[in-house]
Amino acid sequence: EIVLTQSPGTLSLSPGERATLSCRASQSVSSSYLAWYQEKPGQAPRLLIYGASSRATGIPDRFSGSGSGTDFTLTISRLEPEDFAVYYCQQYGSSLTFGGGTKVEIK
C-alpha cells in the first residue's frame, strides 16, 4: 500500500498569503493518479486538482498543483477567507489511499 504523508499538519496563515502544502508518497505515483481535495466542517470533500496539476471544474486559478514521482505540492497563491479548510491528497494508482490532511487555519 502506498502511504501518503502530508506536511505540515497545520499551516497558520493570514488572508492574502501564499499556502504551500506537501504530499509525499512512500512509492512513486503516476501524476495521472494524484488528486487534491478540500474539506470544510460539516461538508463533503470537494475535488480541487486531478492528474497532479489539472484544476477541477469551477476551481479558481489561485489553486495549483505540481509535482511528480513521490513529491507533490498544492499551492494556494493568495488565501481567501473561504480557503481556510483541511486539504487531502489522494493516490489512485496502487489501491487507493488518502494522506492524513493539512489544516490551513487563520493566523
Add this chain to the structure above:
Amino acid sequence: QVQLVESGGGVVQPGRSLRLSCAASGFTFSSYAMHWVRQAPGKGLEWVAAISYDVSKKFYADSVKGRFTISRDNSENTLYLQMNSLRPEDTAVYYCSREARGLNAFDLWGQGTMVTVSA
C-alpha cells in the same frame, strides 16, 4: 440536480449488521464507477470500497475485506454497502462518491451518513 444522498446510518452494536444506501440523481448513474469513503470522528479520509459501472469489478480496503459488500442497482440508481460483523473502529461518517471518468478522482460526493458501532 446532480447529487448523491446517503441513508441507512445509525447506532449498532458490535458484531451486528447495517446496510447503507446512496441514491443518485441528475446524471447517468450506470456510466460511473462508484465508491464508499469513510471518515472516523476527528480523523482523515479512508477509502472503503469501489464498484465498476457495470458491477463486473469490486474492490475493498483490507480493513473491511470479508465483512463489507458493495453493490449497486443501476435500474434504481442506487449504491449499497452491506456492513457485517461491525466493529467499534468502523464508527465513521460514510460518504458515497462518484469516480469522474478518466480523472482517477472523485468529482461528486454525498453529504454522508453516520455509523456508530457501540455497545
